[in-house]
Amino acid sequence: MTIHRKVTLEQHKRFSESALWRMQRDYFEKEGINAWVSQVPFYITSNPFIAASYAKIAMSFMRDWIKAHPESAEQTFYFLELGTGSGRFSYLFVKALLALMKSLNNTSIRFCYVMTDFTKHNMQYWQSHDALKPYIEQGLIDFALYDMEGERPITLINQNKRLSSDLIKNPLIVFANYIFDTISHDAFTVHEGKLHELLYSLHTDESNIEHLRPQKMEKIEVTHNIREIKNAYYGDAPLDDLLEEYKAALHTTNFLIPIGAIRAIQYLRKCCNDRLLIISTDKGYSAIDQLDHLGHPTISFHSSFSMMVNFHAISEYLKKTGGDGYLQGPRKGIRTSVFSSSFSLNTLPETKTAIIDWVERLSPSDYFTLHSRVRDHFDTYDLETLASHLEFALWDPHVYSKLSPRIITLLNESPDPRTVASMVQNMPRLAAHYYHMPQSPCVLFDIGLFFETIKEYASAKRYYQEALVVCPDAPHIIERIKTLQN
Ligand SMILES: C[S@@+](CC[C@H](N)C(=O)[O-])C[C@H]1O[C@@H](n2cnc3c(N)ncnc32)[C@H](O)[C@@H]1O
Structure with missing residues (x-):
């Protein structure tokens, strides 16, 4: 029997300085786009529904802003997506925004x-992605390397310009999905009216060490110590005031301050004349009562790792420094927050209405909950229900590919012609939402199958050929094309 010893990797570290964050970066650096091949969850923040919700809020914001500052109509609105990852959200967002601009007759907004x-590695993937090319060529999409844990200048690669107050005349619109949970946090404990810093020690089995480094993050064990905080911890009045408020309001608990996110916001404020609108979707807490009576912060491992985001702290920090925050009401899953810097959200009527409609009333979180229930039982639904669900999912290729086998079965069982006609009408929409990623199903092939099943062979062949461009030499596609030729 092999007996493995435990190795202590580090002791009594401030959480934001723990080696865990370095390991997290190493993971994303090494995996690049492969992080999204059955490893890091991303569907929930990369689907047409969330992209359309953000587009509605952003569009309302630009309209409100131009109404209040007519001269800003001549200036470009810059969007900055943080920790973009696969790029699927970006593609769907730009598509949704352009469609909205067209339907609202606002095509002159830049x-x-x-x-x-x-x-x-991620940037190289986006730069060569066929779906993004038309937008890159029109100057609607640009790229930048930006490490949120540092304060290096952000340079737009294609325009070769620095993101700065000289360039950005309108507020900078920032999207932060599943990223505030990924970068550094500090941890604290409140007990009997005292505030303590929560210090982290890391241990692992020696079998998890190779070349002097731990290999699998999920095999790391964490132990905690506490150290009482007596002086201003951050030396930054709004943050230290916030800690004092938590100390006074909370009874016995552990909580996080998303310091990586807050520092990044501080830096971005400097780049854009302190005018920011931020929309962020993540798992997290949005009210102070949710922060009480919590155990040690849970580290969720899923190849990388993530923490619950204290959205309440971000909102309070911004409110204390001339900004504002809208925090979604309680939900079991992810939640969406909207923040601003240097203006109040209440001064923006269209934006406020869009936030109520798309963050509070039917949010990305609600979409995912409802979609998940249908996904888990789609084998029991008829074609009408599946078509309605696809409409609700805004003809999402990811959803269609999951439902495709059931749809083909139902199409072979005398389907209602009106439902089939409606599906035929929506196939171009479905194809237009397709953003190819490695080892993921190709919806263009599934659309080909749909048309072949309803005996529209010319359309079937066209979609099979498009699928072959995305997945060259795929034997199942070649076989279908050959069958249709015979
Ligand atoms: C959990 S993924 C989220 C990706 C995407 N936003 C989504 O919702 O699917 C985190 C992303 O943040 C990036 N990332 C990690 N640390 C970062 C940092 N310090 N600065 C900027 N991006 C970072 C990773 O490369 C990865 O693409």
Whole structure:
């Protein structure tokens, strides 16, 4: 029997300085786009529904802003997506925004959407992605390397311009999905009216060590110590005031301050004349009572790891420094927050209405909950229900590919012609939402199958050929094309 010893990797570290964050970065740096091949969850923040919700809020904001500052109509609105990852959200967002601009007759609004990440591997993937090319060529999408844990200048690659107050005349619109949970946090304990810093020690089995480094983050064990805080912890009045408020309001608990996110916001404020609108979707807490009576912060491992985001702290920090925050009411899953810097959200009537409609009333979180229930039982639904669900999911290729086998079965069982006609009508929409990623199903092939099943062979062949461009040499596609030729 092999007996493995436990190795202590580090002791009594402030959480934001723990080696865990370095390991997290190493993971994303090494995996690049492969992080999204059955490893890091991303569907929930990368679907047409959330993209359309953000587009409605952003569009309302630009309209409100131009109404209040007519001269800003001449200036470009810059969008900055933080920790972009696969780029699927970016693609769907730009598509949804352009469609909204067209339907609202607002095509003269100028915008540039900047996709950022700290790793160049992700950027290289976006730069050569066929779906993004038309937008890149029109100057609607640009890229930048931006490490949120640092304060390095952010340079737009294609425009070769620095993101600065000289360039950005309108407020900078920032999207932060599943990223505030990924970058550094500090941890604290409140007990009997005292505030303590929560210090982290890391241990692992020696079998998890190779080349002097731990290999699997999920095999790391964490132990905690506490150290009482007597002086201003951050030396930053709004943050220290917030800690004091938590100390006074909370009974016995552990809580996090998303310091990586707050520092990034501080830096971005400097780049844009302190005018920011931020929309963020993540798992987290949005009210002070949710922060009480919590155990040690849970580290969720899923190849990388993530923490619950204290959205309440971000909102309070911004309110204390001239900004504002809208925090979604309680939900079991993810939640969406909207923050601003240097203006109040209440001064923006269209934006406020869009937030109520798309953050509070039917949010990305609600979409995902409802979609998940249908996904888990789609084998029991008829074609009408599946078509309605696809409409609700805004003809999402990811959803269609999951439902495709059931749809084909139902199409072979004398389907209602009106439902089939409606599906035929929506197939181009479905195809237009497709953003190819490695080892993921190709919806263009599934659309080909749909048309072949309803005996529209010319359309079937066309979609099979399009699928072959995305997945060259795929034997199942070649076989279908050959069958249709015979
Ligand atoms: C959990 S993924 C989220 C990706 C995407 N936003 C989504 O919702 O699917 C985190 C992303 O943040 C990037 N990232 C990690 N640390 C970062 C940092 N310090 N600065 C900027 N991006 C970072 C990773 O490369 C990865 O693409």
